[in-house]
Amino acid sequence: MPLEDLEESGFPKDGEVGHIVNHALFLYTEMLEANSPTAFFIQSLAFLEFLAFPDEYTGFEKVKKVIARYVAKKRREYDKLLDRFFELTGKKDKDSKRIIGYRTRIIHMGERIDDVVPNEQDRKQLFVELDGYVRSVIDHMVKYSEMTFDEYLLVREQLRPYEA
Numbered sequence: 514m515p516l517e518d519l520e521e522s523g524f525p526k527d528g529e530v531g532h533i534v535n536h537a538l539f540l541y542t543e544m545l546e547a548n549s550p551t552a553f554f555i556q557s558l559a560f561l562e563f564l565a566f567p568d569e570y571t572g573f574e575k576v577k578k579v580i581a582r583y584v585a586k587k588r589r590e591y592d593k594l595l596d597r598f599f600e601l602t603g604k605k606d607k608d609s610k611r612i613i614g615y616r617t618r619i620i621h622m623g624e625r626i627d628d629v630v631p632n633e634q635d636r637k638q639l640f641v642e643l644d645g646y647v648r649s650v651i652d653h654m655v656k657y658s659e660m661t662f663d664e665y666l667l668v669r670e671q672l673r674p675y676e677a
Contacts, residue, residue, distance in 0.1 A: 530665045531658035533567045537651055544647075550636060551619060551626045557643040558601065558616055564650040568662065573602050573616075579669070583649040588675040 525531035525538075540560050547553035558573070565571065565579035577598035585591035603614035618624045630636045653672075657665050 525655050525658040528657075528659035529661045530654055533662065534651060534654045534658050536567075537564060537654070541647065541651070549625075550640075553640060554615065554626045554643070555619065557640070557647065560647060561643075561650075564647065564654075573598065577602075580646055580650065582669075582672040583653055584646060585675050591675045 525534035537560075540556075540563060544553060544556040544560055547556050561580050562571070562573065562576050565576040577595055581591050581594035581598065585594055599614065601615050603612070603617045605611065606613050612618060612622065615626070615629050618629050619626060626636060626639075630639055653669075654665070657668055660668070
């Protein structure tokens with residue numbers, strides 16, 4: 514993963530959101546230290562679930578809608594991200610009905626990420642892609658880390674530049 518220097522303003526403040534970010538940074542470290550590419554992939558998706566809903570479990574159908582808002586700038590990009598997240602989780606081929614979603618193939622069908630994405634360069638690109646989603650959320654949360662989570666949810670709800 515690409516590493517960048519942090520400025521002092523890049524550190525979380527002491528609000529409730531800051532405490533969530535501190536835990537997120539712990540989870541980020543755990544993700545980066547995963548003992549296999551498959552574990553890294555699964556932890557990345559679980560991490561996105563935590564970032565979207567740190568105080569409860571919520572299915573990825575809702576998670577992807579939250580995470581995509583941090584990244585998308587236009588409606589088309591938002592819709593494309595929703596489809597990408599579906600591909601990363603539980604998508605089925607429309608014609609053959611064969612499961613092509615990465616997470617479903619790994620968790621429920623016993624495959625490894627190396628089976629799902631056999632090309633090493635494509636896997637590296639996938640991991641950079643996942644890291645970009647994670648960083649978008651963490652960077653935003655750090656910016657508002659002095660807030661309570663309820664206050665932050667109001668700010669997060671405004672992340673809809675594609676509706677403008």
